[in-house]
Amino acid sequence: MAMLALQVSSSIMDKFIFLNSALEHSLTNAKKSSDQALEALKRDVKKNGNSRQGLERIKRAELLKKKTSEIIGEVTKIKQILIKDAGDGIDSKTHVVKNPKEEGKVGEIMIGESEGKGEGYKLKDKLDKYVAWLSAEFKDLDLPKFEPLAEGNKKKALYANDPIQKNKDFAEANFGHTPVVAALAVLTQKQSEILRYQAEVLKKLGAGDLTNDLKFDKVRAGVSVEAKTVAPGDEYKAELFISASASKAQPKMTLNGSPIPVNDGIGKVSFKVSDPGGYTDGRAKGSWEGTVTFKSKGRDTTFRHKEEYTIVQPVLLISSATINPLYRNCANPLVTSVPALGAAYSPSFQATNGSAIPGAKKGDVTIFPGGGAKTRLTVSSNGTLVGSKTFDVLPVPPPTVMLANRNGGAVNIERPLPAARFQVIAKADDNFKKALPKEATYRVTGIEVTTFRGGGSTGSRKVNGGAVNVRALKTRRGDGVMIKVLGVQRVNSRGSVETAPIRNRIISFRVR
Incomplete structure (x- = not known):
């Protein structure tokens, strides 16, 4: 059994020797091909007048060859170390390493006595940097994605279920318990991959028109x-x-x-x-x-x-719910347009004696006039003035105070009223409410209620708000009630509160 194992091992060693020899032969051919590709590029550029674009491609190709030669040389140095220190040199008759089965020294050289110190880890760093450089330097050439050249087993599906192999890094996976001839084959294969990547870039650098002549495509x-x-x-x-x-x-x-x-x-x-x-x-x-x-x-x-x-010539068109004038301290919505600009109309707004707030739709704007008698809206499109318009500004028309029932319905005070509960409300001007319904919100802040009997006053009281309880006034049939409105406020669409003028302050009726 021991002899059989030795024979199998020797057979495997022979296969690694043949594999490395074949890879070395391919490596030589690949180097020749890359040299020929660069020379062909130079001839094409010269033939077509040495255009700026062509000369730039030559410069980039030469830089690529230089960087590739450097990394190939680094791998070759490691191969020479393995041949000398692990393989005991090359046999002059067989042209193969004298000690092809040596594993221990391979591990010492490539992995090292402590993790991260061996040549394998140094090589991984250099290979990773080379691939990163290729991807960054030639990203404009629409190249295929270059896979890393120094991967461990973690991302390889083959070892996903192997608890021993799946966590090995690049150095351990490729050079741990590995004979010299196998390690040499691995390194030569990496050199072949490097030259394959170089060939992809050279192909892109040599493709296409090198003359900058006009060619319609x-x-x-x-x-x-x-x-x-x-x-x-x-x-x-x-x-x-x-x-x-x-x-x-x-x-x-x-x-x-x-x-x-x-x-x-x-x-x-x-x-x-x-x-x-x-x-x-x-x-x-x-x-x-x-x-x-x-x-x-x-x-x-x-x-x-x-x-x-x-x-x-741009013509500014403006339409509004209130037409003209605008109301002070109210949200006056306007719609602007410049037909000559069409879809290119991109407005910005400025208002004097007030503020202008752009709306959700292009061209919509809301004007809040201040305390003056006029306000001016200026409209620009993409920074260019397209027009302006001046509006008269009027105060909000005063509301009408009235007596209402619990449901807010108007009460006829020309006829005697029962001893019930009523409410004094402030009703907005109809035209104003129709134009700006969100601005027409009022509340009565206070009233003074006075009762009369036999031609004289029987007392008065002040009430916050506008609620009137006639029964609580202890009135009799035929008594008179006079309500004086002390204050009314308007709440605008911004939530601000202002004192409103009152059209009629006195409400009088008799009790039945």
Whole structure:
């Protein structure tokens, strides 16, 4: 059995030797391919006029080769250490390490006597940094996601149910109890992965147009309309066509001499239209100039274009529930609009002698006039003044005090009333309440009640609020009752309280 185990072990050693040899051969070919790819890139760039974009790609490719060569060299140093110190060097006849089965020294070198001190941990740190550098340096090339090159067993499904293997880190998983030839194969495989990642980046750097010449690769449908605003009876006219743009050309574009952003070969023209003045029938002319510069056969070619447009004089329209005037210390809702601006209307408001609060809908605003006789609303759109309007400001019309029953219904005081409970209420002016119902809330704060009998007063009392209990006044049939309203308050929509003027302070009736 011992001899059989030794034979199997030797067979396995042979397979690792063959595997590492094959990987080394592939490694050599991969290095040659990367060198050839860089040389091909240089030839293409030179052939097409050494464009700025092409030279930049060469520079980035050379940086990639340098960084990759450095990390490949670091792995090679570790392989040389393993060959010398664990494998006792290379046999001159077999060209294989003299001691291919050695495991203990491999562990000492790669894992170390204390955790984190071996060459395996140092290598993991370098491999992780290389992958992070690739992803950051070439993130603009739309590369596939590069997986880590130095992972342990924690994320590997193969070891999920293996209590011994599943928690091993990179160094332990790849170099613990591992013979020299297997460790060398692991390291050579890592070098192959590094070169595969390099090849992916080189492929992207060498792809596409290296000349910046104009090549149309984006085709779309376009429409040119004479007028987007028409009236019944007008003839609608437009031109339908196909347009093409060059996403790889990286043209430079300007608007009135200033650079503008370009995306997929299309320049984004955007500017705020200023008020030109000098309108004729509410219209004025404006224009802008643009340039497009691109490479054609290694030389700059520039097209110039001038575009005219029509500026419509903005007219501010304002409507309100109260029309005009507005009421003092009340929420007066207004609706503003500027038809000429359409969907571009983005208003901001300012009020003199008051405050302006924007509403939930675009164009809505609520004005709270102060104590003056007039207030002025100024409206701007996107920072540009579009108009203003002055409103007269009137005080809130005084309410009418009246006697009501428990349900709030009016009581006819022209006829004798029973010895019952009544309420003095303040009723808002009908037109005011219809216009601003949220502002028409009143309360009676106090009354003075006086009773009369036989032509003389039998006493008086003051009452907080407006409640009147005629029975409690100990009146008789034919007695008179006079109620003097001492105060009325209005609660506005903001919850503020103000003293209200009173239209009629005295309410008189007789008891039946």
